Amino acid sequence: MTLDTDRFVDATFGTIEEALDALRAGRPVIVADSPDRENEVDVILAAELATPEWVAWTIRHSSGYLCAPMPASRADALGLPLMVPQSQDPRRTAYTVSVDAARGVTTGISASDRSHTLLTLADPSSGPESLIRPGHVLPLRAVPGGVLHRAGHTEAAVDLCRLAGLAPVGAIAELVNDDGTMVRLEAAARIAVDNGLVLVTIADLIAWRTSHGDTVEAKDAVADELGTQPRVHETHTAYLPTKHGDFRIHGYRDLRTGAEHVALVATRGLADQPVVRVHSECLTGDAFGSARCDCGPQLDASLAMAAEQGGAVVYLRGHEGRGIGLLAKVAAYALQDQGRDTVEANLDLGWEADRREYGAAAAILAGLGAHRITLLTNNPAKVAGLRAHGIDVAEIRGLEVGRTPHNAAYLHTKAVSMGHVLHLEPGIHQGTPIHLDPVQAAPAAPDVDTADHILDGQVLAVDPTNQETTA
The missing domain is CATH 3.90.870.10 (DHBP synthase)
Incomplete structure (x- = not known):
């Protein structure tokens, strides 16, 4: 021809x-x-x-x-x-x-x-x-x-x-x-x-x-490579008592990226529609108590709710700084100190605004039997990512905790530039049911691990509300 x-x-x-x-x-x-x-x-x-x-x-x-x-x-x-x-x-x-x-x-x-x-x-x-x-x-x-x-x-x-x-x-x-x-x-x-x-x-x-x-x-590419290969491999499970309650901690190796993830599951077992938090690694917020973000308080609140209500927290490594890594995040902080917002800083450094994907989280939840969940998030992209990988996000609850004078601009940017559903007026909105339309998520670059299809150079995005491809 x-x-x-x-x-x-x-x-x-x-x-x-x-x-x-x-x-x-x-x-x-x-x-x-x-x-x-x-x-x-x-x-x-x-x-x-x-x-x-x-x-x-x-x-x-x-x-x-x-x-x-x-x-x-x-x-x-x-x-x-x-x-x-x-x-x-x-x-x-x-x-x-x-x-x-x-x-x-x-x-x-x-x-x-x-x-x-x-x-x-x-x-x-x-x-x-x-x-x-x-x-x-x-x-x-x-x-x-x-x-x-x-x-x-x-x-x-x-x-x-x-x-x-x-x-x-x-x-x-x-x-x-x-x-x-x-x-x-x-x-x-x-x-x-x-x-x-x-x-x-x-x-x-x-x-x-x-x-x-x-x-x-x-x-079946999300769950299966050539009919045999899963996205994650579970390594070990152990008892983990915490200040928030008692959990079983499950370790996972990400077979796509090599990252090490964990899931903390309440020892009382998962409810029929468990409350779930998919939490992106944030060393500065989770471990150091940084006031520049709301990650640490979100993790604490999620663990407390999971322990009390029979839920789980999936902790994703490799998501530091929305996927750019720890040192790049510090560089982004330096630009923010000079007046750039959190999105502009990433872009100025040559990164996407958000590089995260949620295929590993979906595989972990499926392995735990959590196919239908109540998700703790303000982020429409997270809802879309999990749904695209087969998880039924039946209910979405907002998680607004940890607001400080140091992260007010950061939260405002997430709401205005990234489509997060946040109440920008003072107050705490923890576990409040919200309507969050995943189609309104901030656009992300094509990712080979999402349910997007790349056909001869053309990207067809998957509408997470009906799983049909749209140009």
Whole structure:
């Protein structure tokens, strides 16, 4: 077939079936993404069949930056955490620490060494001890649902390897010209013809999966990666007496981010519709008693209500400063000292106003059996996030405590700029039922872990009130 747009010259494409045959034969395929996305072309190899010859060819025709996409479950099995806990990559590419094979390589940089590392990554018998860190291959964590949820080369590589019946671990590198500029479609078509390679697009792969009914992952991607991988893994449970009451504390490892979360569940057990607080980590407020926010008092009030009413508090790590991290939050405080508000400070530092997502919280609540809850929050985005991940937020209760002269401007900004439902007049409104329309939540950047769908570069937002996609 041919593709003719204002940005793409005519080019001859192969079929997805031809691409799968090529991968099974140990040959690379060339995959172009949308002109509205990166507008780049990658070489994709199946890691389990990577040879020094084709790895050398890939290195020679690219910048040499060789990545290895894989499902998050495979990265976890190999002990590969994210390179940084809060990525600022605008495409949210999930880089892990770099690796070399622990045995059978020399310096790790040669084509032979890197092909051996790729074979190790794809070998199901490999474990964390099979690798050394850092190294010369960069594993990437693919998004559950593949290209139906994120139209990137990372997901395309995993999808193609899986559909070819191979281990779902690939090798990718971006094609570059001799002068170091990125190869576009016309040049990629010439490379494909000259080397007898198959050229396809991510849009082709999306259409193929859809037409062949390969949508299981997309339907159940929130709870399941390739049919097996949950979002969180429960580690241990213990008795935890507190000043607010007695709880059972449940520990969780976030299999997407590597963060450690906990849930405190009243020892009396959960009510039929338990009161629940999903609380974002805030060291300054929760531990130091900072008066710049209301986080500490909200946590205390939530624990007291949960203990008394048979509820739970889910405490999410990795949410410090609305997801930017502790040191970045301190930098934001410094800007606020100079007159910026809490949203402006984040934006000035190059962050989003709010980077949080609630997939892990929803998975924790589902695991506890809390499918229908009364949520303690003033934040419409939190309601929308939990509902998008399958939690029935049947009632919403406001939680206004801890107001001080130091956080008045902060609370005002949350109400005006972020859509939080707050009574800005003096007074305490603790546990008061409120109407909070999640559709009015402040807009957030597309997140591969939400129920948003990214299809060939287009984002379709999910209306949390009816779970239907709207453009």
